[in-house]
Amino acid sequence: MNYTFQVYIADGQEHFLHGPSGHVQHTQYPLSQTVLEWVELNVKQIRDITERLQTDLHNLLTERTERLEEPIVEGLALLNSYHPYFAYVRLEWAERLKQARQQSCKDVEKLLPAEELEQIPAILEMTQQQLRTLWHEVLDVDVSGGSIQDKLRKLYTESSSNSLCFAFQPLQLRYALIEEGIFTEVLEVRNIFNISDFFVRECLRRELRFRICKNCGRYFALSRNKNAEYCERPFAIPAKTCKEIGALNQWERKKSDSPALKAYTREYKRRFAWIRYGRTTEEAFYHWAELAKLNRDACLRGEITLEAFLAWLKLDT
Numbered sequence: 065m066n067y068t069f070q071v072y073i074a075d076g077q078e079h080f081l082h083g084p085s086g087h088v089q090h091t092q093y094p095l096s097q098t099v100l101e102w103v104e105l106n107v108k109q110i111r112d113i114t115e116r117l118q119t120d121l122h123n124l125l126t127e128r129t130e131r132l133e134e135p136i137v138e139g140l141a142l143l144n145s146y147h148p149y150f151a152y153v154r155l156e157w158a159e160r161l162k163q164a165r166q167q168s169c170k171d172v173e174k175l176l177p178a179e180e181l182e183q184i185p186a187i188l189e190m191t192q193q194q195l196r197t198l199w200h201e202v203l204d205v206d207v208s209g210g211s212i213q214d215k216l217r218k219l220y221t222e223s224s225s226n227s228l229c230f231a232f233q234p235l236q237l238r239y240a241l242i243e244e245g246i247f248t249e250v251l252e253v254r255n256i257f258n259i260s261d262f263f264v265r266e267c268l269r270r271e272l273r274f275r276i277c278k279n280c281g282r283y284f285a286l287s288r289n290k291n292a293e294y295c296e297r298p299f300a301i302p303a304k305t306c307k308e309i310g311a312l313n314q315w316e317r318k319k320s321d322s323p324a325l326k327a328y329t330r331e332y333k334r335r336f337a338w339i340r341y342g343r344t345t346e347e348a349f350y351h352w353a354e355l356a357k358l359n360r361d362a363c364l365r366g367e368i369t370l371e372a373f374l375a376w377l378k379l380d381t
């Protein structure tokens with residue numbers, strides 16, 4: 065094999081060593097991040113790409129010209145852009161294409177099995193459903209039912225359908241010294257679905273807890289703050305994380321609940337009506353409103369007391 069695809073966990077991070085010989089890259093993510101993204105992946109988009117890859121593969125096998133490898137290489141790169149796990153498929157198939165070229169005609173169909181690509185979307189879809197169930201039934205901090213082990217036992221013994229339970233598979237692990245200077249279990253990936261399997265076990269073993277973010281509706285891992293309601297993923301534009309949006313919403317809510325703001329709004333409406341009755345001019349009103357806003361904000365920031373602000377509002381200026 066002329067490439068590396070290894071996965072391990074160190075310092076609470078997922079580590080990926082991936083690339084052709086001589087160009088191995090090291091990428092890392094917080095533990096559980098890639099699994100959650102795997103579950104959220106749009107299967108339809110993946111199916112579109114794998115279907116096109118099968119057609120391209122068919123063309124290559126029929127015509128056997130090197131030029132027809134190009135769309136396959138591009139398709140694999142596109143697949144990889146959707147999720148880091150697809151780097152495995154990309155490397156493995158690049159290797160197979162090279163071998164197929166070297167042995168020209170012999171056994172090429174066996175070397176490039178289109179069924180393997182065809183199966184990916186269906187297995188992905190099933191894995192997603194099973195992992196969603198596992199997350200909800202076992203890892204969701206807001207779903208009661210005892211410890212992780214209790215919930216796990218319950219799911220796997222009492223579940224009405226086996227197809228709902230995530231099916232753990234045998235993995236090829238090696239206990240080895242890693243770059244970080246420690247010995248740990250390193251996964252030798254033999255199948256793309258090995259990777260989520262490897263990380264899910266670790267989430268369970270470490271008893272990680274997850275919650276659905278109140279802003280984006282996606283699961284996130286709880287770290288130090290067990291009461292966190294928002295994740296820290298970037299959300300929308302301008303780039304703000306859900307946590308920042310959450311804090312902003314809370315501040316807005318608190319602000320609109322505040323007696324200072326309520327009193328300001330009441331007084332604003334009352335004085336605005338005065339314009340119609342000729343008791344004040346538009347100009348005088350807007351001048352007052354400007355000052356009132358400054359005082360209101362000073363009060364919200366705690367620079368003047370509520371009593372002082374309410375007293376000021378009553379002044380007939």
Ligand SMILES: [Zn+2]
Nearest residue numbers: 277280295306
């Ligand atoms: Zn979020």
